[in-house]
Amino acid sequence: MKLHVATALLGLAIGTTASPLVHAAQWHATVGAQSHDMGRQAMAFLPNEIWIHAGDSITWTFDVDEIHTVTFLIAGEVRPPFPVGCPPGPPPGITPDGSSFDGTHCVNTGPLVKGHTYTVNFPSTGNFKLVCLVHGDMTGTVHVLDPSLPLPHNQAFYDEQAADAGRDLLADVDHGSDHDDGDRTQNSSDHKQASGHGVIAGIGEVSATAGGHRTLSVMRFMHDKSVIHVGDTVEWNNADPITPHTITFGPEPTDLIHPSGSVPFATDADGALHASISSLSDNVHSGFIVAEPQERTGLAQAPLGHTRFRVTFTHAGTYPYKCALHDNLGMMGQVVVKP
Template sequence: MRTTHLTHRIRFMVAAACAAALSLFMLPAVSAQGTMTQTATSTQRDTRTWHVRVGEETAHQAIQGMAFLPGTIWINAGDRITWTANSGEIHTVTFLATGQSLKPFDPFDPNQLRPRGGSHYDGRSYYNSGIMSSDEAPVLPAWRSYTLTFDKTGTFTYWCLVHGVMMKGVVHVRPEGTSYPFSQGQYDRRSALHAQRIFADGWRLWVSTALRATSRTSFFGADDGVAMVMRFIRPTSRVRVGQTVTWRNVGMAAPHTVTFGPERANIFVPYGDPTHFSGGQLNSGIVTPGGSFTVRFTKAGTYPYICALHDNLGMVGTVIVSGA
């Protein structure tokens, strides 16, 4: 096991801060729920608990989805919603206060990292789930679920602070006793189809990016505001002594690093000499969308590397350097 002075959770948060800052320049993209047959009705004055998944991921975490599923839900006053983390990537469920604007994620702000507000939503104040993740044992506090009771009628928008305008949800609260347009089962079936579309989008993105890769050009995954590929695309490069490898970030939001050797305390700052690398410690620092990082190898050998922000999701690679 490699030694590190920064937890994966802190790295995730700083990576998310970069992603959220970039996402504020994008228009919200919310998938419509589509047309469903109205079969679930109720006129009883009962209360219900509804369930929403937070995030999506494939079995090996290679593709991450930025979505609440379902993204739009209709409930009645007095009902509750429980949001459950469904990915290793971190997210939040956040209702902004009246007049409050969505800002870039701040990984050091306790109001964003921890739960805020009570258990009953008042329709106007700041309510936050805190950091949510499906990780079994996160280093910093993270929650698997978050529940709110809605007593006020109205239409309420919420966000993931980590991914900004790319990840939005809507809750419609009608008067108590109103007929429900959809059942939980219908929401679940539509959400399953939505998740499959996210994964299909991620696989297409992976393949289209891989077609551009060569032994000397790799890519920092890819993302398009819907799916994120959390892998180096062409993770194994084979070059000769004196040749270079370039990593390019062609995504829309996610930042990454190329990090060789034991990590230093601050992996967000570049260190080492990429123009004459023969082993040891080397780090690109944060490479944001549109950026790149090039390393010239001056000694034969096998050099493993990682993205220090996403290696726990499997984002690792190797450069194999043969003699001149």
């Protein structure tokens, strides 16, 4: 958590003053929190709800190595697909730092990582939804009040709330983690019974406040080293509610979303894609394995997700692989195939 002492004090002084005569205030918030090894990512706006006056600005500081956007869409606007940008303008649909949002034109940072900041001015009153275009369950709210109205919190409150929320999200261990083998062992043994050799390819958990949704995602292969014998099959299962991962042997393809490789894929009876690797030079890319979005009343139900991938190994050797989306966070593994 970056604490801007001078600006935090400024925000404190201004935020606690209800007079309409004060100058426009500059507020601060953070995008994301992560563990030291980058494996645990709190995908959240911190805080994810903030009350300001019309004319004020908020500066978001990006604090993690996972990409996020700070985006304000027009109410009811369809979320654009990748590459993420303001619809319907020409790609990449990125608006400049310091843009204003009044509900009539989209404002979007584009994907940013640690070290970047982005300021949005709010000239008009309104209650605005804040979203990350990369992560579906990462939302927040900005309440822009008339300057004659009092604000409920000051900058110091938000700084403390943001720090607490980031710490709490990262510390959540009730869904298993790379350090905790409670649920993980149970999950893995479930999959071992089903397939012989199971790897959990990511876990996660969505939570909420009154201001929006946040997600903890653990960007790790839970058994990052699988030791098997020739002829065995390894099965990867993504147990994260929103974050896609890939299982990629060999170079990353340009198209990360769809399956590709130098060997043919089969589709197993349960719908899972299945490849066979016989050489260290075989390239196999699973494409995104990911859960489908939550159901919503009034919309067609989502299809079943592609959450599972299998590879059978026919020759001995050590086969390194990675998640092509999160190898920068250290999401890598290997399969050791013994004769």
